[in-house]
Amino acid sequence: MQMNDRIEKRIELKAPVSRVWRALTDYREFGEWFRVKLDGPFVPGQVSRGQITHPGYEHVKWEAVVQKMEPERLFSFTWHPYGIDPKIDYSKETPTLVEFRLETTASGTLLLLTESGFDKIPSGRHLEAFRMNDGGWTQQMKNIENHVAQKS
Amino acid sequence: MSHKSRSSTVVKRQTRAPIFAALGDETRLSLVGKLCGRQPYSISQLTRGSKLTRQAITKHLRVLESVGIVRSVRSGRESLFEFDPQPIEGIKEYLDVVSKQWDQALSRLKSFVED
Numbered sequence: 100m101q102m103n104d105r106i107e108k109r110i111e112l113k114a115p116v117s118r119v120w121r122a123l124t125d126y127r128e129f130g131e132w133f134r135v136k137l138d139g140p141f142v143p144g145q146v147s148r149g150q151i152t153h154p155g156y157e158h159v160k161w162e163a164v165v166q167k168m169e170p171e172r173l174f175s176f177t178w179h180p181y182g183i184d185p186k187i188d189y190s191k192e193t194p195t196l197v198e199f200r201l202e203t204t205a206s207g208t209l210l211l212l213t214e215s216g217f218d219k220i221p222s223g224r225h226l227e228a229f230r231m232n233d234g235g236w237t238q239q240m241k242n243i244e245n246h247v248a249q250k251s
Numbered sequence: 252m253s254h255k256s257r258s259s260t261v262v263k264r265q266t267r268a269p270i271f272a273a274l275g276d277e278t279r280l281s282l283v284g285k286l287c288g289r290q291p292y293s294i295s296q297l298t299r300g301s302k303l304t305r306q307a308i309t310k311h312l313r314v315l316e317s318v319g320i321v322r323s324v325r326s327g328r329e330s331l332f333e334f335d336p337q338p339i340e341g342i343k344e345y346l347d348v349v350s351k352q353w354d355q356a357l358s359r360l361k362s363f364v365e366d
Contacts, residue, residue: 106350110357114364122364132363133356210360212353217271217346 105215113207120171123199135161143168147176166196174199273318278303279311283320283334291324291331 112119122128126137130149137149143165151159163178177194195216202209274280286292294312298305312332315321319337323330 106346106353108350108353108357110361112361112364118364119360122360128363132359134359210357212357214349214353217349 104217105213106217108210108212110210110212111204111206111208112210116171116201116203116208119201119208119210120174123174123201124168137161141165141168141174141176162190163197164194167198171201173201269318270320273314273320276311276314278307279315282308282311282315286321286332286334287336291326291333293326293329293331297332 122132124141126140126147129135129141130137130152134153135149135151137147139147141147145165147161147163147165149161151157151161153159163176166175166177167173175196175198177196179190179192179194193216195214198211198213198215200211200213202211274283282297285297294305294309297312298308301308303311312321312323316323316332319335321332322335323332325331
């Protein structure tokens with residue numbers, strides 16, 4: 100059986116690789132489109148912190164560990180997707196890996212995004228957290244569903 | 252939304268993380284691989300050709316059963332185990348939500364670099 104543990108996206112961007120690289124790795128530019136206010140630049144091996152600016156999620160903290168920065172080729176970080184409940188300590192859980200790969204094309208840049216490791220999400224902490232923060236968590240899921248429904 | 256349907260949604264959300272955990276083990280993943288042919292198997296059949304003991308296989312099956320991926324059915328004096336795809340379809344739904352968030356973020360990135 101094929102276990103679906105990853106998300107893969109490809110998107111064609113009509114902009115040179117150098118432009119896309121800057122949008123991905125300059126912490127201010129990343130913050131613009133990702134909707135997060137980051138405390139400082141991305142540095143491989145270091146924790147990146149900030150505050151989400153996405154309407155309705157301003158209470159959510161951003162935390163990721165920058166993995167690789169291979170100029171104009173690969174930018175990757177690990178994080179906890181759905182780290183949206185401020186009462187839950189996600190730091191003990193196995194994070195997922197987000198990778199942005201860039202390729203030059205005739206019309207600009209091909210961006211390949213992969214988020215992998217969903218099969219490693221542990222049970223204990225989550226189970227407990229779900230039980231303790233049932234209301235909050237359910238509400239957050241609802242918010243996301245509404246948000247997704249509005250946008251699509 | 253009625254109270255009943257709301258609480259069933261909660262149950263569905265709660266079971267997601269343990270399902271990932273239950274499948275994050277080689278032995279259990281291979282058991283699910285065997286069982287997802289939709290034919291029920293007995294513990295003896297599942298133990299045959301495996302290095303693990305009957306007790307160990309039983310323990311793994313109970314973990315899978317506890318998150319609802321596998322259910323046991325009686326057949327005479329024997330317990331048979333069969334695959335239940337429903338919770339795994341729930342995982343797809345979870346990945347769909349994360350996936351849609353990426354679609355939105357990437358489309359914002361697209362307008363950001365193309366403008």
